[in-house]
Amino acid sequence: MRHLVTSYLEDHDIRAVSTSRRDEVSGLMARSQPDLVVLDLRLGHDDGLDLLREIRAQSNVPIIITTGQRRDEIDRVVGLELGADDYITKPFGLRELLARIRAVLRRREAGQTNSPRDMEKGRYRFGDWQLDRRTRLLTNSGGEPIALTKGEYALLTAFLQAPLRPLSREHLLQATRIHEDVFDRSIDVQVLRLRRKLELDPGMPSIIRTERGVGYVFSLPVELV
The missing domain is CATH 3.40.50.2300 (Response regulator)
Structure with a gap:
């Protein structure tokens, strides 16, 4: 073979x-x-x-x-x-x-x-968090760096580019450049991992909320600085 x-x-x-x-x-x-x-x-x-x-x-x-x-x-x-x-x-x-x-x-x-072009986009600020697009570094309110995998970074960026809007799994698959045939659960897994790093209680998420029948919503306002 x-x-x-x-x-x-x-x-x-x-x-x-x-x-x-x-x-x-x-x-x-x-x-x-x-x-x-x-x-x-x-x-x-x-x-x-x-x-x-x-x-x-x-x-x-x-x-x-x-x-x-x-x-x-x-x-x-x-x-x-x-x-x-x-x-x-x-x-x-x-x-x-x-x-x-x-x-x-x-x-x-x-x-x-x-x-x-991406490197010139500055930083995203949301809640107590900040994401530097140039270095791909996520930091919390204390300035501590939080490691992100490639998939987590791509997913977080997709959310930050469309805050407060319901995003379908299909949209997130395309935004994170995962092949169309990859099953939707791969997005669910990435969301779960991202919640564990952003949420105070991943079991009751307040930042990345599930929108039943649609997908997910990033519920914090986002500022580009």
Whole structure:
């Protein structure tokens, strides 16, 4: 299957290298400097989530994870939380894989194009919080920094750009640049994680409220400074 995927990608003008051994990954990354990684979470006998953590700690390269069927749903959610850009379940069609690769690369290119403009947008202030768009740093009323994952930052930015308005899950999926086919629960997971960092009581949220039948509402006024 690995050789089949590699050959198919090369037939469509994408240079590809592959390995089935985890101990070869770091060397391949260093030599090839890939634009994107397709990572099987069942690589060999190793835990692919650990490998995902290692890659993400060293590089911001886009990553598409591949998993099995429903029994691997938890791994898919964790993979997205750890910074994977998309996922595809096995068995998958080669045309779908190619489409997802191209979609992730387009999103990355668009993000790089927009990054200089984004860096000039200053800071968002809401309640006792402040988010610096240039450094992507969230601080509380005491000036203490709060770490955000890539997904949490994208989601928070989407809320801050449309405060006091009900936002659908579909809108949030698009705003956070997650692939259209990623199930809606991935947004619910990100909202839960963001609530744990912003809310006094995540079980009774007052900042990110659930709008039944619609999605979510960011209930604080937001000031751009």
